[in-house]
Amino acid sequence: MASTAPDYALLARQLDALLDSDDWLVNTAQACAFIMQQVAELNWVGFYLQRQPELLTLGPFQGKSACNPIPFSxxxxxxxxxSRQTQRVDDVHAIADHIACDAASNSELVVPVMREGTLWGVLDLDSPRHARFSEEDQAGIERLVAVFLERTTLPDLLAAP
Known part of the structure; x- marks a missing residue:
């Protein structure tokens, strides 16, 4: 049974209003909480940040404890x-190298977060429902990431000590 996608244009306007700080940490936390509350059938929403080459480190999230770190491989x-491309997976258990942090997760949508042409991190959404994410959901979440990027100055995490 397919769920009805939320009104992503409205969510984009609401997220734009919510992100009233330029602070990347505040905005990542706010974006996760907002998406978790506004998008149905999710069991995890969070950012993984590129703080080291070829490695993602857990950032702000909503949901159960998460896997950390995640190699690009x-x-x-x-x-x-x-790939620097959004990944939409209907059945994560069909992916040979899937990292199972929560056995209840069955589908996943991951959107790259790019800073000046360089990967800064990814926004990861998990759902307990198989095939939860439609093309409309993908476009909507990509728009929310664009709003986050418009409202946030991202530091160069790779240069941080």
Whole structure:
């Protein structure tokens, strides 16, 4: 049974209003909480940040404890980081190198977060429902990432000590 996609244009306007700080940490936390509350059938929403080459480190999230770190060579998040392309997976258990942080997760959507042409991190959404994410959901979440990027100055995490 397919769920009705939320009104992503409205969510984009609401997220734009919510992100009233330029602070990347505040805005990542706010974006995760907002998406978790506004998008149905999710069990995890969070950012993984590129703080070291070819490695994603857990950032702000909503949901159960998460896997950390994630190498670019593994899982759906790693595939999004490697390819710099959104990954939409209907059945994560069919992915040979899927990283199972929560056995209840069955589908996943991962959107790369780019800073000046360089990968800064990824936004990862998990759902307990198989085939949860449609093309409309993908476009909507990509728009929310664009709003986040418009409202946030991202530091160069690779240069940080």
């Amino acid at each position: 593994k899982g759906v998040c790693g595939a999004a980081a490697r």
